[in-house]
Amino acid sequence: MFKELNPLLHSELRLAVMSILIGVEEADFVYLREQTHATAGNLSVQIDKLQKAGYISVEKGFKGRMPRTVCRITDCGRDAFTEYVDALSGYIGR
Amino acid sequence: MFKELNPLLHSELRLAVMSILIGVEEADFVYLREQTHATAGNLSVQIDKLQKAGYISVEKGFKGRMPRTVCRITDCGRDAFTEYVDALSGYIGR
DNA sequence: AACATTTGGTTTATTTTATAAACTACTTTA
DNA sequence: TAAAGTAGTTTATAAAATAAACCAAATGTT
Numbered sequence: 001m002f003k004e005l006n007p008l009l010h011s012e013l014r015l016a017v018m019s020i021l022i023g024v025e026e027a028d029f030v031y032l033r034e035q036t037h038a039t040a041g042n043l044s045v046q047i048d049k050l051q052k053a054g055y056i057s058v059e060k061g062f063k064g065r066m067p068r069t070v071c072r073i074t075d076c077g078r079d080a081f082t083e084y085v086d087a088l089s090g091y092i093g094r
Numbered sequence: 095m096f097k098e099l100n101p102l103l104h105s106e107l108r109l110a111v112m113s114i115l116i117g118v119e120e121a122d123f124v125y126l127r128e129q130t131h132a133t134a135g136n137l138s139v140q141i142d143k144l145q146k147a148g149y150i151s152v153e154k155g156f157k158g159r160m161p162r163t164v165c166r167i168t169d170c171g172r173d174a175f176t177e178y179v180d181a182l183s184g185y186i187g188r
Numbered sequence: 189a190a191c192a193t194t195t196g197g198t199t200t201a202t203t204t205t206a207t208a209a210a211c212t213a214c215t216t217t218a
Numbered sequence: 219t220a221a222a223g224t225a226g227t228t229t230a231t232a233a234a235a236t237a238a239a240c241c242a243a244a245t246g247t248t
Contacts, residue, residue, distance in 0.1 A: 002113075002130060005106045011235075012099045019096075019185045029196070036096060042236055044198060049234095060197095065244070067196055085186045091113045092179045105206080123225070136207055138227060154226095159215070161225055194245070205234070216223070 003087035006080060008053050013038050013046045018081050021056060021073040029069040047071060055080055097181035100174055102147050107132050108140045112175050115150060115167040123163040141165060149174055 009015055016036045020027055027035075033043050047069075050056045055077030059070045073081075103109055110130045114121055121129075127137050141163075144150045149171030153164045167175075 002110050007106075007234090010104070010106065012101075012104065013235080015185050016096050019187065023187075033196095039237065040195095040197060041199085041238075044196095045235080048198095067243085069197075088182070088186065091109050092182065093113070093117075101205090107206080127225095133208065134224095134226060135209075135228085138225095139206080142227095161214080163226075190248090192245105192247075195243085197241085197243105199238105199240070201236100201238080203234100203236075205232100207230100207232080209228105209230080211228070212226085214224085214226105216221105218219100218221080 001090055003090055005087050005091075006084045008049065008055070009080060009084040011046070013042060014050055015084075017043075017046060017050060017071070018055065018073065018077065021071060022078060022081055026070050026072045028063075028071070032071065050077070053077075053080075095184055097184055099181050099185075100178045102143065102149070103174060103178040105140065107136060108144055109178075111137075111140060111144060111165070112149065112167065112171065115165060116172060116175055120164050120166045122165070126165065144171070147171075147174075 009018060013036060016038075017032055020032060020035055029040075029043065029047070032038075032047070033040055036043065038046075047056070047058060051058045054074060057072045057074055059072075061068055061070065103112060107130060110132075111126055114126060114129055123134075123137065123141070126132075126141070127134055130137065132140075141150070141152060145152045148168060151166045151168055153166075155162055155164065
């Protein structure tokens with residue numbers, strides 16, 4: 001009945017980030033911050049965790065002369081997200 | 095897009111408890127512990143939080159001579175759960 | 189040119205949460 | 219009557235979320 005919920009994904013902000021990334025080719029730091037209404041500090045920390053888990057790739061470059069951090073979901077991240085949603089269904093009855 | 099997730103419900107164990115209680119008339123401590131595979135300590139704490147939030151009612155009585163704690167979901171709890179599931183849908187795309 | 193402000197972040201510190209371990213009180217069994 | 223089990227609670231610790239402070243470079247203001 002109750003499968004374990006991946007604790008890395010069972011976090012409001014990280015889940016929101018993954019939810020965005022699963023639907024787009026890529027998204028940069030500023031876009032993610034705006035969409036999630038998170039503070040930069042919090043977002044920075046959570047992006048780091050997702051990257052370390054291998055769920056997203058993070059590419060730090062420049063847009064003109066300003067820094068720009070671009071994130072993409074990985075295949076591994078996509079799998080983890082799918083599994084999480086599946087597990088969650090057992091809790092919320094879908 | 096991203097509604098806030100009620101932090102009281104966005105917890106694996108509390109969510110499991112609510113998930114059980116929403117489907118039954120009542121459930122006692124032991125049943126909840128068995129179904130969720132939680133430790134008694136953890137379950138005790140989380141039940142307390144749900145009760146303090148008004149999401150469940152907790153009735154401590156006896157079954158024969160052994161103590162027995164019975165939990166029931168409240169209307170308020172049912173509403174909160176429904177709202178949580180609705181908000182969650184925005185994250186997992188249902 | 190000099191200074192303040194904004195941008196795009198990171199690092200550090202604090203609060204909150206989850207969880208386990210230890211404990212209490214009572215009951216049943218040998 | 220001693221040992222073990224049941225049903226929990228309380229306390230301590232580890233992990234997580236979040237905010238606040240900070241940094242470096244860019245841009246706007248006088």
